[in-house]
Amino acid sequence: MSAATQRHVPVMLPEMLGALAPHDGGVYLDATFGGGGYAEAILAAASCTVWAIDRDPDAIARGASLAARFRGRLHLVEGRFGEMLGLLQAAGVQHLDGVVLDLGVSSFQLDQPERGFSFRADGPLDMRMGQRGTTAADLVNTLPERALADLLFVFGEERASRRIARAVVAARAQAPIATTARLAEIIRGVLPPDRSGIDPATRSFQALRIKVNDELDEIEHALSAAAQLLAPGGRLVVVAFHSLEDRIVKRFMVDAAGRAPSPSRHDPRSILSRSRPGFRLLTPRAIRPGAAETHANPRARSARLRALERLPSESPAS
Numbered sequence: 476m477s478a479a480t481q482r483h484v485p486v487m488l489p490e491m492l493g494a495l496a497p498h499d500g501g502v503y504l505d506a507t508f509g510g511g512g513y514a515e516a517i518l519a520a521a522s523c524t525v526w527a528i529d530r531d532p533d534a535i536a537r538g539a540s541l542a543a544r545f546r547g548r549l550h551l552v553e554g555r556f557g558e559m560l561g562l563l564q565a566a567g568v569q570h571l572d573g574v575v576l577d578l579g580v581s582s583f584q585l586d587q588p589e590r591g592f593s594f595r596a597d598g599p600l601d602m603r604m605g606q607r608g609t610t611a612a613d614l615v616n617t618l619p620e621r622a623l624a625d626l627l628f629v630f631g632e633e634r635a636s637r638r639i640a641r642a643v644v645a646a647r648a649q650a651p652i653a654t655t656a657r658l659a660e661i662i663r664g665v666l667p668p669d670r671s672g673i674d675p676a677t678r679s680f681q682a683l684r685i686k687v688n689d690e691l692d693e694i695e696h697a698l699s700a701a702a703q704l705l706a707p708g709g710r711l712v713v714v715a716f717h718s719l720e721d722r723i724v725k726r727f728m729v730d731a732a733g734r735a736p737s738p739s740r741h742d743p744r745s746i747l748s749r750s751r752p753g754f755r756l757l758t759p760r761a762i763r764p765g766a767a768e769t770h771a772n773p774r775a776r777s778a779r780l781r782a783l784e785r786l787p788s789e790s791p792a793s
């Protein structure tokens with residue numbers, strides 16, 4: 476697909492808007508601007524201001540026309556959402572009425588073979604959302620076998636991690652692994668396709684993508700920062716696409732709402748206890764997309780939306 480014909484269909488858009496409940500005069504952060512679908516919907520729903528972050532310079536460049544359409548109401552910032560506190564402070568923003576995070580990669584990234592995210596189309600083994608730093612090829616060609624196996628197991632929940640790592644190390648001794656197609660072929664040589672219809676390379680590609688982009692630490696930092704930035708009544712809405720992401724989001728929100736003790740070393744209460752904010756869980760269970768959406772957009776199938784509200788300061792924490 477050419478870049479000109481590509482688009483990203485926003486996932487769970489009505490559910491996101493319902494949970495965020497944007498209001499006139501509000502200031503919101505779309506921390507994963509992507510194709511701008513969420514930002515545009517928020518701007519159309521209320522006479523509000525949206526700050527939008529994306530680490531991918533292509534996403535920021537593509538957003539220029541939307542920023543022009545909503546002149547003075549949409550502000551684009553290139554950077555990592557894990558650093559949202561600093562990015563917003565530099566822009567003079569202290570408090571937000573809502574934050575949305577729509578995790579993972581956009582269709583623009585996935586569908587452009589040259590970005591190296593896809594095992595369906597051949598391209599350089601890259602996977603860097605921010606287009607700088609270590610690539611997936613650097614990892615598969617340099618990590619010791621044991622470290623590679625651990626990475627595939629921890630970030631991909633890949634049970635065949637040891638066998639795949641062994642095959643990768645044997646293959647790279649012949650020639651460096653430079654393309655997505657070659658890596659996928661090596662993995663399929665270890666794990667033939669089964670009846671699930673899920674490509675055997677899926678979990679390994681997920682693992683490499685998470686590592687290349689430091690995705691789980693980014694999420695931990697973003698959740699803590701968002702909790703600090705939310706004004707009383709402000710809402711945090713997160714859409715996650717796999718269990719590793721969703722587990723972090725769920726634990727954070729449950730802890731912030733005071734529902735359970737946290738075993739996490741990133742225990743949000745260490746931040747929350749400083750200012751004693753109270754939070755209310757708006758989604759006791761994750762919201763899933765409806766059948767019509769998953770039928771129309773297969774990317775939505777694994778989506779789970781969770782939301783949290785900062786209580787008005789005079790209210791006791793629930």
Ligand SMILES: C[S@@+](CC[C@H](N)C(=O)[O-])C[C@H]1O[C@@H](n2cnc3c(N)ncnc32)[C@H](O)[C@@H]1O
Nearest residue numbers: 485507509510511512513529530555556577693
């Ligand atoms: C699923 S897309 C968002 C799509 C968007 N909601 C829309 O409607 O078009 C995720 C976007 O988040 C960006 N992203 C992922 N991790 C990020 C991070 N740590 N910091 C900043 N942007 C990030 C990606 O580059 C990608 O463009």
